[in-house]
Amino acid sequence: MSKNQGNLSNRQMKDLRDAFDLFDRDKSGTISLSELEQVLIALNFKPTDSLVRKVMKEMDIDGNGSVEFDEFVKVMKNVYERKFTDDEMRRVFKCFDIDGSGYVTADELHEILKRLNRDISKNQIREVINEVDMDHDGKISYEEFVHIIQQT
Known part of the structure; x- marks a missing residue:
């Protein structure tokens, strides 16, 4: 180490x-x-x-x-x-929630990763979302996002 x-x-x-x-x-x-x-x-x-x-x-x-x-x-x-404030968390979430819907979809996550020159298949993205998506609606809510960040 x-x-x-x-x-x-x-x-x-x-x-x-x-x-x-x-x-x-x-x-x-x-x-x-x-x-x-x-x-x-x-x-x-x-x-x-x-x-x-x-x-x-x-x-x-x-x-x-x-x-x-x-x-x-x-x-x-x-x-x-450090612990992040709600305001900080919301600002980060908005970076991923491109359309402002209050959710991060597979398409939005794919778009961000594409901008970062990462060619990740839609299947791989769906797998990531399934791991995070506690209510199984196919997208990441702000609450699910916070939960994942707090677990890291």
Whole structure:
């Protein structure tokens, strides 16, 4: 276990690796400023140059202009350790709820992943939704989303 890992579980480390790999679009082993900007855009944020630079500065601990996996873990470890406010959770949920219906559908999840250059089949997306979908209506409600986030 690396010292950056702290008390993160193996599942959390795998989740962080998966997230890092999603950001690292060119598979260079680092997240560049432009990759960070592209991910924010794909998640329906409309980042200004100054916002992207600010986020990069917070993540780029050694100041070399890119984020390595260890830096990513150090920053993201705080996500696992803190509780999010309802307002924060709703803002994140809205990034995925593209049509504002109050639900995240398979099509919306597919669209977000496509924007992130992840070619995942609709079947795989349905499997993910089935794992999260407690009331079995085929979509993810805000309450189901919160439940999953709080379990991580």
